[in-house]
Amino acid sequence: xxxxxxxxxxxxxxxxxxxxxxxxxxxxxxxxxxxxxxxxxxxxxxxxxxxxxxxxxxxxxxxxxxxxxxxxxxxxxxxxxxxxxxxxxxxxxxxxxxxxxxxxxxxxxxxxxxxxxxxxxxxxxxxxxxxxxxxxxxxxxxxxxxxxxxxxxxx
Amino acid sequence: xxxxxxxxxxxxxxxxxxxxxxxxxxxxxxxxxxxxxxxxxxxxxxxxxxxxxxxxxxxxxxxxxxxxxxxxxxxxxxxxxxxxxxxxxxxxxxxxxxxxxxxxxxxxxxxxxxxxxxxxxxxxxxxxxxxxxxxxxxxxxxxxxxxxxxxxxxx
DNA sequence: TCGGATAGTTGGCAACTGCAACTATCCTCG
DNA sequence: CGAGGATAGTTGCAGTTGCCAACTATCCGA
Numbered sequence: 217x218x219x220x221x222x223x224x225x226x227x228x229x230x231x232x233x234x235x236x237x238x239x240x241x242x243x244x245x246x247x248x249x250x251x252x253x254x255x256x257x258x259x260x261x262x263x264x265x266x267x268x269x270x271x272x273x274x275x276x277x278x279x280x281x282x283x284x285x286x287x288x289x290x291x292x293x294x295x296x297x298x299x300x301x302x303x304x305x306x307x308x309x310x311x312x313x314x315x316x317x318x319x320x321x322x323x324x325x326x327x328x329x330x331x332x333x334x335x336x337x338x339x340x341x342x343x344x345x346x347x348x349x350x351x352x353x354x355x356x357x358x359x360x361x362x363x364x365x366x367x368x369x370x371x
Numbered sequence: 372x373x374x375x376x377x378x379x380x381x382x383x384x385x386x387x388x389x390x391x392x393x394x395x396x397x398x399x400x401x402x403x404x405x406x407x408x409x410x411x412x413x414x415x416x417x418x419x420x421x422x423x424x425x426x427x428x429x430x431x432x433x434x435x436x437x438x439x440x441x442x443x444x445x446x447x448x449x450x451x452x453x454x455x456x457x458x459x460x461x462x463x464x465x466x467x468x469x470x471x472x473x474x475x476x477x478x479x480x481x482x483x484x485x486x487x488x489x490x491x492x493x494x495x496x497x498x499x500x501x502x503x504x505x506x507x508x509x510x511x512x513x514x515x516x517x518x519x520x521x522x523x524x525x526x
Numbered sequence: 527t528c529g530g531a532t533a534g535t536t537g538g539c540a541a542c543t544g545c546a547a548c549t550a551t552c553c554t555c556g
Numbered sequence: 557c558g559a560g561g562a563t564a565g566t567t568g569c570a571g572t573t574g575c576c577a578a579c580t581a582t583c584c585g586a
Contacts, residue, residue, distance in 0.1 A: 220499045221490060223502035224505060226414075227506050234433075255384070256384060256385075279575055281575070282574050285574095288535085304583075306581065306583070307532090307582090328376055334515045335511070342504065346508065347376075347379045352497075353489075353501065354386055356493075360485075408542070424565065425563085425564060425565080435564075436566070437543055440542085440566090456564095461551045461552070461564040462564055463564085
């Protein structure tokens with residue numbers, strides 16, 4: 217096994233472990249933003265414009281049932297709207313409400329600011345490179361979905 | 372907010388969400404390997420040689436209580452050994468047992484193989500670049516630990 | 527029109543996490 | 557040297573996330 221792959225594996229492992237953190241108790245601040253999971257879903261719905269639930273699940277490589285609950289919560293909070301799909305009575309089309317859009321924008325700005333600070337010492341070129349490689353990696357992950365799942369999850 | 376940072380944020384978000392997958396039911400295969408969390412901890416202990424629990428927690432940016440339980444499980448499974456720290460009666464020094472080492476090696480080989488497949492189409496140079504940037508990112512994350520936590524977890 | 531596929535939902539269960547409270551040990555300072 | 561604060565870990569408690577399986581409703585091809 218060649219060494220760069222080994223290093224990628226190690227670094228990804230570390231990064232993913234860190235990402236496991238779950239934020240609780242986020243009430244209190246008047247500007248209460250979004251929880252991790254909600255942010256992911258809301259952000260995706262926003263970027264797609266209109267999506268189906270099953271499409272979201274595929275993107276995130278999550279079970280539809282998982283996404284179903286997250287969407288339900290977002291809808292209850294008034295951040296997402298579901299409209300019946302005129303072409304398929306089983307499906308629902310998800311869109312972001314104005315409120316949802318507003319909350320998302322604030323959350324994103326905050327995250328980007330933090331990331332901006334973390335990357336402050338990086339040459340602009342490296343940031344671009346990193347962005348490109350991450351994008352490529354995500355794309356390839358999705359193509360190898362079946363294998364990938366075993367890797368991420370570790371069977 | 373400049374665009375490359377934005378893209379990094381988006382790609383990381385996607386990647387992290389995918390990493391949320393938790394694998395259950397991993398019994399069945401005779402070569403039952405490690406679960407995600409256990410793999411992370413075991414791998415780190417192995418690489419460090421000897422570590423304290425609190426050190427692990429800092430590396431993963433997790434609460435010590437969380438790591439405490441993971442270590443306890445690994446110990447119960449006979450993959451990790453704890454020895455009292457001769458220089459500090461409160462602390463314990465963690466090391467990997469021969470069995471643990473064996474299981475870890477198998478798991479790692481499998482993961483690397485999968486990653487190898489995902490990265491099959493990449494020029495060797497890009498893989499190296501990616502590895503380097505990930506490492507740099509992880510290092511910077513740890514320096515900005517306080518901010519980082521809010522970002523990963525989303526407050 | 528009937529039966530198999532598809533979109534989502536819900537119930538049940540396990541894994542992770544964090545915080546707070548608690549024990550045991552360490553260490554500094556009077 | 558003894559007291560009190562800091563530090564290493566553990567445990568109780570509760571919340572989030574995730575998967576699978578079973579179920580409903582709809583769609584679509586024969």
